[in-house]
Amino acid sequence: MYALIAAIPIFLTVILMVGFNWPAKRALPASWLIACFVAGFIWKMGILEIGAQTLAGFLSAFETLAIIFGAILLMNVLKQSGAMASINNIFSNITKDARIQAILVGYVFAGFIEGAAGFGTPAALSAPILISLGFPPLAAAAVCLIYNSTPVCPGPVGVPTLTASSVVSSSVTALGGDPDKFTAMLTKWTCIPHMVGGLFIIFIGLCVLCKVFGKNHSFKDALKALPFCILTGVVVGVLYLTMAVFVGPELTSMVAFLTALPILILAAKKGFLMPKEVMTFDGVEKWGDQSWLSTQTVSQPQDKGMSPVKAWMPYVIISIILVLTRVGFFKIKPILTDEPFILHIDHILGFDTINWDFKFLWNPGIMPFTLIALITILLHKMSKHEAKVAIKDSFCQISGAAIALLFGVAMVNLYRYTSNANIGAKVASTVIDTFDYTNSSMLYVMADALANIFHGAYFIIAPFIGVLGAFMSGSCTVSNTLFASLQFETASLLGMSQVLIVALQNCGGAIGNMVCINNIVSVCATTGTSGNEGKLIKTNIIPCIIYCVIVATVVGIFMASGINPMPELLK
Numbered sequence: 001m002y003a004l005i006a007a008i009p010i011f012l013t014v015i016l017m018v019g020f021n022w023p024a025k026r027a028l029p030a031s032w033l034i035a036c037f038v039a040g041f042i043w044k045m046g047i048l049e050i051g052a053q054t055l056a057g058f059l060s061a062f063e064t065l066a067i068i069f070g071a072i073l074l075m076n077v078l079k080q081s082g083a084m085a086s087i088n089n090i091f092s093n094i095t096k097d098a099r100i101q102a103i104l105v106g107y108v109f110a111g112f113i114e115g116a117a118g119f120g121t122p123a124a125l126s127a128p129i130l131i132s133l134g135f136p137p138l139a140a141a142a143v144c145l146i147y148n149s150t151p152v153c154p155g156p157v158g159v160p161t162l163t164a165s166s167v168v169s170s171s172v173t174a175l176g177g178d179p180d181k182f183t184a185m186l187t188k189w190t191c192i193p194h195m196v197g198g199l200f201i202i203f204i205g206l207c208v209l210c211k212v213f214g215k216n217h218s219f220k221d222a223l224k225a226l227p228f229c230i231l232t233g234v235v236v237g238v239l240y241l242t243m244a245v246f247v248g249p250e251l252t253s254m255v256a257f258l259t260a261l262p263i264l265i266l267a268a269k270k271g272f273l274m275p276k277e278v279m280t281f282d283g284v285e286k287w288g289d290q291s292w293l294s295t296q297t298v299s300q301p302q303d304k305g306m307s308p309v310k311a312w313m314p315y316v317i318i319s320i321i322l323v324l325t326r327v328g329f330f331k332i333k334p335i336l337t338d339e340p341f342i343l344h345i346d347h348i349l350g351f352d353t354i355n356w357d358f359k360f361l362w363n364p365g366i367m368p369f370t371l372i373a374l375i376t377i378l379l380h381k382m383s384k385h386e387a388k389v390a391i392k393d394s395f396c397q398i399s400g401a402a403i404a405l406l407f408g409v410a411m412v413n414l415y416r417y418t419s420n421a422n423i424g425a426k427v428a429s430t431v432i433d434t435f436d437y438t439n440s441s442m443l444y445v446m447a448d449a450l451a452n453i454f455h456g457a458y459f460i461i462a463p464f465i466g467v468l469g470a471f472m473s474g475s476c477t478v479s480n481t482l483f484a485s486l487q488f489e490t491a492s493l494l495g496m497s498q499v500l501i502v503a504l505q506n507c508g509g510a511i512g513n514m515v516c517i518n519n520i521v522s523v524c525a526t527t528g529t530s531g532n533e534g535k536l537i538k539t540n541i542i543p544c545i546i547y548c549v550i551v552a553t554v555v556g557i558f559m560a561s562g563i564n565p566m567p568e569l570l571k
Contacts, residue, residue: 003449006442017534024404052349057410070369071124076390081380082304086311115155115253139213150198151253152510158249164480185565191244193554199233227273401525466508474518476509
């Protein structure tokens with residue numbers, strides 16, 4: 001009962017965005033309002049606390065908006081300076097085939113960016129590159145979101161996986177286990193099913209691209225690129241698993257995808273396993289759906305004959321900064337995440353537990369994206385007019401996303417922190433009659449209800465709980481923060497491998513990036529397709545479900561075979 005009531009704002013969001021095709025900037029404020037009523041009347045949350053959590057959500061949304069703005073500003077600066085046209089020419093010179101371009105840019109290059117920065121930046125950076133190569137903006141947004149799944153768990157620099165491990169570390173210790181071993185096993189057994197699913201998702205992304213957006217609207221066009229999909233999956237997979245097993249989560253995506261990129265570019269240039277017939281989006285304005293195109297004015301790249309080295313230099317500098325600041329070996333993170341580089345707003349509306357801290361130099365939107373974008377204006381010797389156009393376009397593109405993100409994150413805050421209400425909802429779990437919990441958040445109640453329904457087949461639903469967390473919060477990391485402990489304890493109660501079930505949570509949180517509201521709003525803002533968020537959810541929901549079924553099946557086979565990476569936790 002409580003789970004259904006808690007789910008009302010989510011159902012409303014999906015109905016408005018998918019059923020009525022409302023833009024996120026209209027649907028999310030409406031859903032937030034309903035969430036306020038549910039939190040107030042059912043969870044007995046006070047009006048002042050609802051207001052405080054809403055304000056805290058607005059402030060948290062600012063962090064995401066900073067990332068979006070930095071990515072958009074960099075893209076617009078590169079367009080106006082002529083760098084994007086040069087980058088366009090580089091990928092065009094590799095191949096004119098849109099399917100291979102989607103794999104190289106949307107999957108491999110974006111995979112490296114995910115490993116280095118994450119948090120919505122990969123799709124926001126790679127989609128505009130595909131647009132500059134001739135992709136319809138909505139097609140670029142859809143395929144980049146689909147591909148922004150496999151590299152997520154070990155990226156950015158392992159944060160989602162390390163977060164999941166950290167959340168359950170006390171439970172592991174209480175059962176006599178070694179938290180460090182759990183982290184190593186979680187990394188390995190997350191990446192194995194993830195890469196099996198990755199082999200399929202590369203091809204599935206092309207199926208969506210060809211069937212929905214291709215001129216022939218046929219899966220056959222995707223089948224012609226299947227050999228290159230398999231090659232990509234094998235090359236990335238070998239590197240991915242090697243890093244996961246022998247190094248750990250911090251560098252897995254970053255190194256695997258960065259190393260795979262030149263290998264696959266060379267294969268493409270040599271024509272190895274390439275489709276015989278080239279597929280392009282030439283003339284899409286005439287034969288395509290007009291809704292695929294930008295709904296906002298987005299400036300086009302100017303070709304000034306810039307050298308490839310100079311054009312790529314901002315990305316090179318960004319990559320170096322990300323590696324230096326994100327990899328623990330260099331010990332820069334403690335400096336950037338400590339005083340005086342933190343903005344504090346404490347005791348919002350008088351609540352001691354509701355605070356906001358903004359580590360502004362740790363936010364990739366500010367440093368390095370905005371910083372490098374401003375430096376690029378000088379390095380590329382842009383005129384005042386060009387710089388003004390780039391900055392103006394960036395603010396115009398982010399305006400629609402701002403409303404959606406503000407209310408979206410505010411609603412998530414209500415879902416996450418209703419357990420802090422004065423009375424709350426008392427919910428009894430049916431997994432074990434004596435197990436109950438009080439003041440459970442709306443999000444936790446929904447997840448627990450799913451677990452109670454599935455019991456022994458819980459591994460099937462485990463990744464979907466991860467998707468739910470990512471859909472609402474916009475982050476695999478936050479999804480793991482919310483649900484990793486629930487997944488661990490449920491696995492313990494049901495006698496299942498805790499490592500494998502938490503791995504499914506980790507995978508689900510990553511897969512949820514395809515449909516999570518924050519990422520969809522971000523990429524729509526970046527590609528100038530704001531207002532089409534509902535279409536993207538409808539387009540990407542099937543690949544999301546397929547990926548979840550694949551990883552659940554793989555883990556189910558492991559469990560049926562008696563595999564338990566840490567059997568000592570069930571003794």
